[in-house]
Each structure stands twice: as C-alpha cells, then as structure tokens.
Amino acid sequence: MILLKTIRPDRVLFAATSFISNKIGEYFINPPPVAFDKIFEDSSKTTPIIFILAPGVDPYVQLQQLAVQRERTLIPVSLGQGQAKKAKEKVYEGQKLGHWLYLANCHLSLNFLKELEKMIEQLEISKHEVHDNFRLWLSTDPHPQFPITIL
Numbered sequence: 001m002i003l004l005k006t007i008r009p010d011r012v013l014f015a016a017t018s019f020i021s022n023k024i025g026e027y028f029i030n031p032p033p034v035a036f037d038k039i040f041e042d043s044s045k046t047t048p049i050i051f052i053l054a055p056g057v058d059p060y061v062q063l064q065q066l067a068v069q070r071e072r073t074l075i076p077v078s079l080g081q082g083q084a085k086k087a088k089e090k091v092y093e094g095q096k097l098g099h100w101l102y103l104a105n106c107h108l109s110l111n112f113l114k115e116l117e118k119m120i121e122q123l124e125i126s127k128h129e130v131h132d133n134f135r136l137w138l139s140t141d142p143h144p145q146f147p148i149t150i151l
Contacts, residue, residue: 034059036066040135045095046123048136050106050151063102063137072133073099080105084112091119091136098133106140117147 001019005012021029036059043049051059060076067074075094077087087103094101106113123130140146 034062036062040066040070043135045130045132045134046120046127048120048138048150051137051139053139053141058104059137059139060102060104063100067100072135073097074102075099076102076104078104079109079112081108084109084115087112088115088119091116094136095123095130095134098131100133100135100137102137102139104139106138107143107146110143110145113147113150117150120150 001012001015004015017029039049053059064074075090077083077090079087087101087109090099090101093099103116106116120136123136138150
C-alpha cells in the first residue's frame, strides 16, 4: 500500500478496503445497520440522541417510521438561519406534551447549540416536570465546534 500510495494515490482507499476485508473480515468494512428500536431503548426524556451524519444519509425517514410505530408525534425542525427561536419553542412544547423533536442540521446553528446545551442541563434538573414520552433527536455533520457536552 505504501508503494501504491506513491504510484497511484487514487487507489489507496480501494487497496486498504480490500486488505481489511481479506485480513480481518467484512464486518470491519461495512457498518452494521442502524437499529432504531435499540436506539430508542437506550434513550430517555433527559438524554438527547445524536446522529453524526455521513454524506447522503438522513435518519428522518426511519425516525418517522419509529414514531408512527410507537404512536408518537415527531416534530422536525431544520436548523439554519432564523430557526433557533422555533427550535427553542418546540423543545419546551415537546417537554410539556411528550412529543419527539428532531433538530436537523445542528452544525448550521452553532450559536443555538450553546443555548441548547443549557436547555439539556435543565432537563436533568427538572426531569420530574418533563413528560415521560419526550425525546430529543439531533442530527449534525461532523464539526469541530460542536459542543462536547452535548456529545
């Protein structure tokens, strides 16, 4: 692979994939399927679930299907310019009514994430006031300024 990198750098990824597949197995090449039922079981009303997105991947459809199965209301909010106020309102509404809230593209609203961080801390403090069915789902592209405390 070192020789290949010097001669054909465009083929290194293919060679590495082939090497890993042959030496330690396909399991390490293909990610396991996402089991939304299992993710839900690991969630709680005070702990958000974060999807770190890969290009071309959007968990919204599977999340919507899970909400229908569980007979829950899923409210999507796509973050970006001017959506922080709406997202904040929906978080408070979801806490009271037991809705699921999906905040998509969190990396586009890093300033709001600082506020969301405080809201999540408040969930734990006042968990007796949060509806048992409330869930907070987040999606983001990898970003170096994403608040580590939310992760």
